[in-house]
Amino acid sequence: MTGELLLGPGEVARTMRRLAHEIVENNHGTDGLIIVGLLTRGHPLALRLGRLINEFEGVEVPVGSLDIGLYRDDVARRGQPTPLRPSSIPANIDGATVVLVDDVLFTGRSIRAALDALLDFGRPARVRLATLIDRGHRELPIRPDFVGKNIPTALIQEVQVLLKETDGEDAVYVLNTEASHA
Amino acid sequence: MLDVQERPAAGAVEAPAWHRKDLLDTDVLSRAEVELVMETADAMLEVRSRPVGKVATLRGATVVTLFYEQSTRTRASFEVAAKAMGADVVNLTASGSSVEKGESLIDTVRTLEAIGADLLVMRHGKSGAPYLAARHTKAGVINGGDGTHAHPTQALLDLYTMRRHLGGLEGKRVVIVGDVLHSRVARSNIWTLLTAGADVTLCGPATLLPRTLASAGGEHGRVTLTANLDEAMADADVVMALRIQKERQATGLIPSLREYINVYQVNAARAAKAKPGALIMHPGPMNEGIEIAPDIAHGVDSVIEEQVANGVAVRMAVLYLMATARTK
Numbered sequence: 461m462t463g464e465l466l467l468g469p470g471e472v473a474r475t476m477r478r479l480a481h482e483i484v485e486n487n488h489g490t491d492g493l494i495i496v497g498l499l500t501r502g503h504p505l506a507l508r509l510g511r512l513i514n515e516f517e518g519v520e521v522p523v524g525s526l527d528i529g530l531y532r533d534d535v536a537r538r539g540q541p542t543p544l545r546p547s548s549i550p551a552n553i554d555g556a557t558v559v560l561v562d563d564v565l566f567t568g569r570s571i572r573a574a575l576d577a578l579l580d581f582g583r584p585a586r587v588r589l590a591t592l593i594d595r596g597h598r599e600l601p602i603r604p605d606f607v608g609k610n611i612p613t614a615l616i617q618e619v620q621v622l623l624k625e626t627d628g629e630d631a632v633y634v635l636n637t638e639a640s641h642a
Numbered sequence: 643m644l645d646v647q648e649r650p651a652a653g654a655v656e657a658p659a660w661h662r663k664d665l666l667d668t669d670v671l672s673r674a675e676v677e678l679v680m681e682t683a684d685a686m687l688e689v690r691s692r693p694v695g696k697v698a699t700l701r702g703a704t705v706v707t708l709f710y711e712q713s714t715r716t717r718a719s720f721e722v723a724a725k726a727m728g729a730d731v732v733n734l735t736a737s738g739s740s741v742e743k744g745e746s747l748i749d750t751v752r753t754l755e756a757i758g759a760d761l762l763v764m765r766h767g768k769s770g771a772p773y774l775a776a777r778h779t780k781a782g783v784i785n786g787g788d789g790t791h792a793h794p795t796q797a798l799l800d801l802y803t804m805r806r807h808l809g810g811l812e813g814k815r816v817v818i819v820g821d822v823l824h825s826r827v828a829r830s831n832i833w834t835l836l837t838a839g840a841d842v843t844l845c846g847p848a849t850l851l852p853r854t855l856a857s858a859g860g861e862h863g864r865v866t867l868t869a870n871l872d873e874a875m876a877d878a879d880v881v882m883a884l885r886i887q888k889e890r891q892a893t894g895l896i897p898s899l900r901e902y903i904n905v906y907q908v909n910a911a912r913a914a915k916a917k918p919g920a921l922i923m924h925p926g927p928m929n930e931g932i933e934i935a936p937d938i939a940h941g942v943d944s945v946i947e948e949q950v951a952n953g954v955a956v957r958m959a960v961l962y963l964m965a966t967a968r969t970k
Contacts, residue, residue, distance in 0.1 A: 527685060530699040530962075541660055541966040544681070546688035580692060 463620070466611060467632040472592070475608040476505070479590055480512035482606050487557055490519040492585070494556045498574055499527045499545050501563040504625035505592060509561060522551040526560070531573035553582040559606075563621040565591040568602035593632060595619045660967040664776040664783040665960060667792035668833040676801070676837055682959035683802050683952070690726065690955055698728035703965050705729045706759040708750070709786065710736040710766045715926055715950055716786050716796070720763045723957035729965070732759070751775045761964055764788075769826075782964045790824045796925055797830035799956040801838060803949050804880055807921055812839035817874050817916075819845040819906060820884030820933050823852050823895070827925040828884060832858050832865065842866070845874040846884075846906060849895045871906050875915040882923040883908045883934045899932060909935035913943070921945050 467475065487493050490513060497506025503525040510523035526549070529542040560574055571589060578587065590606035595613045611634065613619060618635040622628075660678060668676075689695055705724040707717050717733065724731045734754075736742065741750060747766075754762060761782045764772045769789030776783040787793040801811070808814055816835050822828045822844045835842050836859055843866045844851060851867050859865035868874050875881065886902060896902045913922065922934075922944040930936045939946060 529685070530689070530697045535699055535966055536702070538966065541682070541963050543678075544685035544962075546685045548688075580694060580697070582693075 463633040463635045465631060466593075466619075466634055467609065467630075469630040472608075472630040472632065475592065476508050477512055479592075479606050479608055480509045481516070483509065483559055483588070483590060484513055484517060486588070486605065490517050490521050492556045494522045494524065494549075494551055494553060494558050494584075495561060496524045496526050496549065496558055496578065497561040498570065499525050499547075501621055501623055501626060502526075502561045504623050505563060505590075506559075506561040507625075509559075509590070524549040524551075526574055526577050528570060528573040528577050531576045533569060533573065547577065547581075549578075549581045553578070553584045555583070555585045557586050557588065558584040559588045559590050561590045563592050563623070564619050565589070565594045565602075565604050565607075566597055566619075568598045568600035571602045572600050592621060593619055660963040662782075662964065662967070663780075664772075664785075665794050665964065666772050666776060666783065666785045668794045668797045668830045668837075669792075671794075671834070671837065673837050676798070676834060679798055679956065679959050679963065680802055680805060682963060683798075683956045686726075686955040686958040686962070687952070689958070690951075696726045696728070699962065700724070700727040700729040700965050703727075703729040703760045704732065704758050705761045705763065705961065706732045706734060706754050706757075706781075707763045707786070708734045708754065708765070710741070710764075710771070711787070713765055713786070715953065716765065716793075717763075719950070719953045720784075720786065720795075720957050720961075723954050724761075724961055726954065727958055727961055727965075729761075729961065732757075747771060747775055748778045751779045751781075755779045755781045761961060784960060784964065787826055789826065790829075791826050792830045793826040793925075794830050795953070795957055795960055796827050797834045798960070799949060799953040800827075800831055800882070800923060800925070801834045802956050803923065803945050803952050804921060805838075806948075806952070807945065808879060810839070811835065814840045814879040815843065815877055816840050816880040816882065817843045817845055817878045818882045818884065819871055819874070819908060821850045821886055821890060821895075822846050822855070822884065823850045824887065824890070825884045829855075831882070836864060840864075843868060843874045843878070845869070845871050847896055847902070850890075871908075871912060872915060875912050878916040878920050880921045880923060881908055881913065881916055882925070883928075884925070885927060886929060886933045888929070888932075903932055907933060907935055908938055910938055910941075913938055913941075919943055923949060926950070 495506045497503035506523050527545045527547045529544040588605040591604045592608040594607045594610050620633045622631045721731050759781045763784045763786045765786040766788050769791035772785040772788050818828050841864045848869050856867050924946045
């Protein structure tokens with residue numbers, strides 16, 4: 461497998477700062493804002509956005525985590541159970557603006573599952589989607605509102621996001637899988 | 643399948659796996675498997691805490707509860723768990739089914755499979771009956787209690803309840819007191835507790851303590867048998883009272899109910915000998931005033947009702963793991 465470094469730690473940090481500003485600008489402030497990260501890597505990104513917004517707005521925005529394992533559309537096809545973790549939604553989402561956060565947007569199926577999972581907690585006024593990487597190849601009509609970086613990829617490639625919180629470093633790689641050399 | 647690539651596994655986090663068609667007892671479960679059930683149950687408990695404590699994950703799956711013996715909590719708990727996971731549930735009891743017409747267990751199980759049962763939760767008065775059933779069906783079989791042999795989901799929910807209060811079970815002392823001889827709950831609990839690293843003390847009249855269980859802890863000697871409850875209680879982290887089946891008195895295994903109460907009832911005086919805050923547990927149904935004093939059964943350290951609530955989450959976890967791990 462060969463990999464190409466797409467974003468280093470500095471670029472990830474700058475991208476997250478821009479996303480945080482965009483979210484607040486789009487929401488006309490922080491009123492009614494709740495940030496919810498998809499487990500696993502969307503959650504640390506959501507926490508970072510919460511910290512950044514607190515830095516420049518002086519407001520603590522509720523940040524939660526969402527596990528989509530019970531809502532996947534391939535539960536019966538995988539032959540193995542998806543590992544589950546408890547979700548944690550820290551505030552009432554009824555009438556709120558919920559920003560879902562994920563690391564990579566690809567087919568859109570995870571986000572479809574996340575919407576179902578989120579709506580089990582209440583009825584938000586609106587749901588927005590923020591993603592660090594949009595790699596294309598959507599299979600469902602889902603569109604992000606806040607994008608860190610668009611990366612055109614081939615289906616045989618993989619995008620790997622590494623985060624300090626989960627992997628010890630901040631980096632985004634595009635990996636060419638073995639199939640691409642065949 | 644492509645969706646999997648959306649979150650590539652960085653680092654060496656190995657995904658836990660479940661490869662069992664059946665859950666018949668806890669003796670075969672590895673520490674990793676028990677851990678997987680516990681972690682999955684955490685997620686299920688969170689689901690149960692929501693305004694609508696229900697998901698649709700197992701829609702399209704059919705769970706049949708087949709109970710040849712009476713039961714309140716286990717059957718109801720499985721039914722609630724299966725419905726909370728979105729599965730369809732069919733409840734069968736021996737009375738009112740073709741079992742009364744003399745249908746054999748194997749034929750019943752095959753019929754249920756033909757009807758479309760994916761998972762079969764079975765309780766039977768004969769030890770080993772679910773093993774026989776499991777060999778004759780492609781449906782996953784969950785033992786809901788067989789004779790005096792095993793009750794795996796009870797043991798898992800007991801362990802789950804202990805972990806919620808004590809954290810890890812490593813080095814903790816669990817006392818199980820009562821009719822160990824006839825208790826499938828005690829047997830299945832011994833295996834999960836040993837797997838989790840706890841030390842187990844089995845206590846009761848010598849007639850109700852099978853000597854063979856002393857070697858259950860292997861060479862580590864982590865299972866102790868004693869007829870002296872007052873001694874057993876010292877430094878206990880958990881005290882689990884077992885139901886005394888009143889009909890046992892007729893068999894001469896206990897001299898009299900009154901003497902049993904005097905010597906083996908878990909009451910305030912005895913609970914005071916355990917560690918402060920030691921958990922009081924009971925698998926139910928309780929004979930209050932016999933194996934457990936009412937003030938202890940409903941006291942501050944009692945987690946008996948919590949056991950029942952956790953039972954739903956643990957059974958949701960078991961149903962989820964077994965239904966999704968099934969190979970097509």
